[in-house]
Amino acid sequence: MKTAKRASSADFVLRPMTRDDLSQVMRIERASFDHPWPRSSFEQELVTPISRSLVACRREDRARVVGYVVRWHVADEIHLLNLATAPSTRGRGLGRRLLRWLLSEARRRRVSVVLLEVAEANATARALYESAGFTIVRKRRDYYGPREHALVAQWVPT
Numbered sequence: 001m002k003t004a005k006r007a008s009s010a011d012f013v014l015r016p017m018t019r020d021d022l023s024q025v026m027r028i029e030r031a032s033f034d035h036p037w038p039r040s041s042f043e044q045e046l047v048t049p050i051s052r053s054l055v056a057c058r059r060e061d062r063a064r065v066v067g068y069v070v071r072w073h074v075a076d077e078i079h080l081l082n083l084a085t086a087p088s089t090r091g092r093g094l095g096r097r098l099l100r101w102l103l104s105e106a107r108r109r110r111v112s113v114v115l116l117e118v119a120e121a122n123a124t125a126r127a128l129y130e131s132a133g134f135t136i137v138r139k140r141r142d143y144y145g146p147r148e149h150a151l152v153a154q155w156v157p158t
């Protein structure tokens with residue numbers, strides 16, 4: 001009997017985010033965070049010159065959004081502002097692929113550091129960032145609410 005092939009990160013392509021993607025992006029955003037960004041935040045990022053947002057889509061259907069990354073390039077730093085993948089596609093390398101894109105852009109642009117903030121309790125994202133070479137440089141206590149601490153992590157190109 002033939003079984004359905006499980007998608008791998010090679011089955012996805014990355015392209016710039018557009019306003020037409022935002023209803024799908026918002027579905028993933030709401031499914032991913034306790035404090036999701038409002039749609040207006042993504043709209044603002046799309047018109048901010050220092051900001052760049054990419055979506056990941058299925059190779060065979062480039063209108064179907066399954067993940068995204070939003071970053072700022074400010075001075076000689078890149079700030080990772082948002083990263084999420086659709087719950088149904090997690091664990092297949094897509095989050096790592098989006099992060100790799102960001103780090104290769106950081107190398108290309110010769111920035112001195114990539115910075116991000118992650119909830120201390122977010123073990124999955126922390127494992128991803130740590131395995132990519134990020135180190136924690138600061139803890140912001142009660143940043144998201146009582147006992148909801150944030151960690152600031154950095155990655156320095158070598």
Ligand SMILES: CC(C)(COP(=O)(O)OP(=O)(O)OC[C@H]1O[C@@H](n2cnc3c(N)ncnc32)[C@H](O)[C@@H]1OP(=O)(O)O)[C@@H](O)C(=O)NCCC(=O)NCCS
Pocket residue numbers: 032033083084085086089090091092093094095096097117118119122123124125127128131
């Ligand atoms: C964090 C997130 C983007 C990872 O996306 P993903 O598509 O599942 O990522 P990948 O399949 O590429 O996995 C990358 C790494 O994440 C970690 N990871 C993934 N799933 C995990 C799980 N269930 N438990 C622990 N670590 C896990 C592992 O380190 C994994 O690397 P490995 O496969 O070599 O072990 C995704 O879980 C997500 O969208 N979470 C909600 C939003 C969020 O927390 N964003 C980050 C905000 S800072």
